Amino acid sequence: MSNGKRIGILTSGGDCAGLNAVIRAVVHRAVTTYNWQVVGIEEGTHGLLDRPVRHRVLLPADVDGTILRQGGTVLGTTNKGDPFAYPMPDGSKKDRSQEIISGCRELGLDALIGIGGDGSLAILRRLAQEGGLNLVGIPKTIDNDLGLTEVSVGYDTAVAVATEALDRLQPTAASHARVMVLEVMGRDAGHIALAAGIAGGADVILLPEIPWTVEGVANRIRQIRAHGRNFALVVVSEAATLPGGGKARQEFSDGQKRYGGIGGYIGHLIAEATGAETRVTVLGHVQRGGSPNPRDRLIASAFGVHAVDLIAQGRYDRMVAWSNRKVIDVPIADAIKAYAAVDVDGTLVRTARGLGIYVGEPMGEPVG
Ligand code: F6P
Numbered sequence: 001m002s003n004g005k006r007i008g009i010l011t012s013g014g015d016c017a018g019l020n021a022v023i024r025a026v027v028h029r030a031v032t033t034y035n036w037q038v039v040g041i042e043e044g045t046h047g048l049l050d051r052p053v054r055h056r057v058l059l060p061a062d063v064d065g066t067i068l069r070q071g072g073t074v075l076g077t078t079n080k081g082d083p084f085a086y087p088m089p090d091g092s093k094k095d096r097s098q099e100i101i102s103g104c105r106e107l108g109l110d111a112l113i114g115i116g117g118d119g120s121l122a123i124l125r126r127l128a129q130e131g132g133l134n135l136v137g138i139p140k141t142i143d144n145d146l147g148l149t150e151v152s153v154g155y156d157t158a159v160a161v162a163t164e165a166l167d168r169l170q171p172t173a174a175s176h177a178r179v180m181v182l183e184v185m186g187r188d189a190g191h192i193a194l195a196a197g198i199a200g201g202a203d204v205i206l207l208p209e210i211p212w213t214v215e216g217v218a219n220r221i222r223q224i225r226a227h228g229r230n231f232a233l234v235v236v237s238e239a240a241t242l243p244g245g246g247k248a249r250q251e252f253s254d255g256q257k258r259y260g261g262i263g264g265y266i267g268h269l270i271a272e273a274t275g276a277e278t279r280v281t282v283l284g285h286v287q288r289g290g291s292p293n294p295r296d297r298l299i300a301s302a303f304g305v306h307a308v309d310l311i312a313q314g315r316y317d318r319m320v321a322w323s324n325r326k327v328i329d330v331p332i333a334d335a336i337k338a339y340a341a342v343d344v345d346g347t348l349v350r351t352a353r354g355l356g357i358y359v360g361e362p363m364g365e366p367v368g
Helices: 019-033 045-049 097-107 118-131 155-176 191-199 214-226 262-274 294-312 332-337 347-354
Strands: 006-011 037-041 055-058 111-116 135-139 178-184 204-206 232-237 249-251 257-259 277-282 318-323 326-331
Touching (some): 006 097, 019 037, 019 294, 045 097, 045 118, 111 118, 111 294, 118 135, 118 332, 135 332, 155 277, 155 294, 178 191, 191 204, 191 347, 204 214, 214 262, 232 262, 294 318, 294 326, 318 332, 326 332
Parallel strands (some): 006 037, 006 111, 111 135
Antiparallel strands (some): 249 257, 318 326
């Protein structure tokens, strides 16, 4: 069908809003502009482990109209099963990287576009280096912790969802004179908590990047009461450190561990320290699903088009990125290395403090 290249695309790691918008943009640019063929690989690297390799050719007609607005990924994804240490049924780990590389070769790909976070892009890059594959990366993660890009696909929608949750919690908090605790996602980075907390008018924001104390939280709530307000909103990142050290984690039946549970813990501590009635909401995967907001659709579209253009220019081992109002590209290795946690001296932390929000110690300035 195509007299040009044949490129593969896969989504890897946890899903988020905007992945389908990326797929749509890649297919359009590759097929319409360059007359290439696009092969969608199913379920991330897992599709490349199966024989026959699980894939399908994607045409503009398949991705037009609806999928720009759809949450999830039409290709499926996986955030488990590192191919270099793949968990086998007997409990052992096996290096299956060569199977994935040969899966790519079977598909006859000239280049591969991998849409992933730092973990997925690191794995894909290693596979590309070992297998001589021409890789271009597209950053996605609600955690927004990939370096060298101001934003990753999915982050903006997650912040909008968490902000809307605070908009919904505030009236019920005020009606019942309660302290509402909202636990949000963010594996190791507190970007969602900080952004949504400011946008949603939180009184307390607890992040993994900044130490905090129960007394600091309780003081802020006491101040609010002293000023005559009967409710408070607390946002906590799932990865914030517990007062005694360590993280709140949950273990699932298959043995996988994820952050989770700190909200309940904090709600209890606040009730104990202040006597306030507290309720806890854990937002969870609601932040990942659903329709992408306009900004995520724009970023995803720009990233998808630029990724295909990089292949057209023969520029590989690069990740598309957002910087200063435009799409750029950077070495994948540098983006992974420059992990982007919340800047504890940055604009948003300063803004939060300037608004009297308790964002942990050292507060420095008196509030209220
Ligand atoms: O990395 C994205 C993320 O949503 C994190 O914010 C969260 O800790 C984790 O994935 C949840 O993973 P899972 O979907 O496996 O529960």
